[in-house]
Amino acid sequence: xxxxxxxxxxxxxxxxxxxxxxxxxxxxxxxxxxxxxxxxxxxxxxxxxxxxxxxxxxxxxxxxxxxxxxxxxxxxxxxxxxxxxxxxxxxxxxxxxxxxxxxxxxxxxxxxxxxxxxxxxxxxxxxxxxxxxxxxxxxxxxxxxxxxxxxxxxxxxxxxxxxxxxxxxxxxxxxxxxxxxxxxxxxxxxxxxxxxxxxxxxxxxxxxxxxxxxxxxxxxxxxxxxxxxxx
Numbered sequence: 001x002x003x004x005x006x007x008x009x010x011x012x013x014x015x016x017x018x019x020x021x022x023x024x025x026x027x028x029x030x031x032x033x034x035x036x037x038x039x040x041x042x043x044x045x046x047x048x049x050x051x052x053x054x055x056x057x058x059x060x061x062x063x064x065x066x067x068x069x070x071x072x073x074x075x076x077x078x079x080x081x082x083x084x085x086x087x088x089x090x091x092x093x094x095x096x097x098x099x100x101x102x103x104x105x106x107x108x109x110x111x112x113x114x115x116x117x118x119x120x121x122x123x124x125x126x127x128x129x130x131x132x133x134x135x136x137x138x139x140x141x142x143x144x145x146x147x148x149x150x151x152x153x154x155x156x157x158x159x160x161x162x163x164x165x166x167x168x169x170x171x172x173x174x175x176x177x178x179x180x181x182x183x184x185x186x187x188x189x190x191x192x193x194x195x196x197x198x199x200x201x202x203x204x205x206x207x208x209x210x211x212x213x214x215x216x217x218x219x220x221x222x223x224x225x226x227x228x229x230x231x
Contacts, residue, residue, distance in 0.1 A: 007129035009101040009117060013151040014088025014133035016194040019106035020210040021069040021083060022220050022227055026104075030078050031226040034092035037084040049225065051080035059202040070205040080226065087133040092222060095131075102222035103230065105130075105155050107185055107210060112217040114158030116230055123164050130155055130171065135194055146177075146192050147210070150185070153178025154213075186211035 004010040013019055018034075025032045033051055035042055046053035057066045065071055065078075067085055072078075083089055088104070095102050105113040117128060132148035153174035156167060160175055167175065181188045186208065189195045195207045221230035 004095055004129040004131050005098045006127065007099055008126045009103065009121060009128045010095050010099045011103050011105045011113060011117075011128065011130045011152075011155055012088050012092050012095070012133060013105050013131060013148050013155065014085065014091075015106050015147040015151040015210050016145070016189070016198060017067055017069055017206055017210065018083065018085040018088030018092075018133070019104045019151065019220075020108060020206070021067055021072055022088075022104045023106050023108045023216055023218065024069040024072045024209065025078075025081060025083070026218050026220040026227055026229050027216050028072070028078070029229075030072070031080045031228055032220065033080065033082045033226045034089040034096075034222070035082050035084045036090035036093055037086040039084070042082060042084055046082040049080060049082070051082045052078055054081060054083045057201065057203060062202060068203055068206050069209045070203070073209070086136050091131060091133055092227075096222055096225065099129075104220040104222075104227060106151050107154055107213045109214075109216045109218060109220075110151060110154035111158045111214055113219050114155050114162065114164075116219045117159065118162040118164065123162070128159070128164075130174070132174070145194055147189055147194055149174055150178045150181055150188070154182075157182075185213050 130152045132152040135143040135145045137143045156175040219230040220227040
């Protein structure tokens with residue numbers, strides 16, 4: 001995370017599913033408060049900030065408010081939501097006091113995020129860190145997640161369309177990786193390891209929502225602990 005800590009803008013990408021769920025929520029006007037998963041004080045944190053608390057996914061109750069973007073889309077009126085996850089949400093929460101600007105990106109809004117960055121920041125002077133969140137092995141160690149590489153690459157490819165200079169070799173590789181799957185995002189998401197896990201768990205709809213490429217122009221911007229739509 002050292003690169004992100006030195007950045008002017010940190011773009012957090014967790015396609016399956018924090019960033020996708022975040023985009024669905026902010027589309028609805030919900031203020032989303034990121035928080036690490038598994039913290040025993042999550043309920044009190046939500047109460048302190050007058051927010052609902054999303055639970056973990058539950059196959060026996062798929063409509064329960066959770067990290068599932070389908071559950072957020074189907075929910076009733078929500079004003080504020082604490083949305084814990086071990087990856088994108090935890091990263092966003094940790095970056096909040098360290099980076100001036102934190103935004104959330106996924107395949108649904110990657111182009112919108114790139115357009116916003118290009119409009120709001122000077123390409124010659126701004127440092128942009130695009131953070132592919134990854135997943136976790138059962139022991140808690142980091143597991144690479146190709147869907148986050150694609151999501152990060154979608155943002156970076158769109159920045160290249162703005163002639164954004166100075167992409168690192170890693171960033172250029174991510175952009176190229178996205179171009180290899182562009183136009184076939186849904187089938188690739190359904191076939192990758194994280195997608196298969198969700199489908200086998202009964203949450204295939206979440207994968208399909210993640211594949212709604214370019215479906216929103218909303219850019220979730222972290223402001224005063226919560227993500228809101230960037231102006």
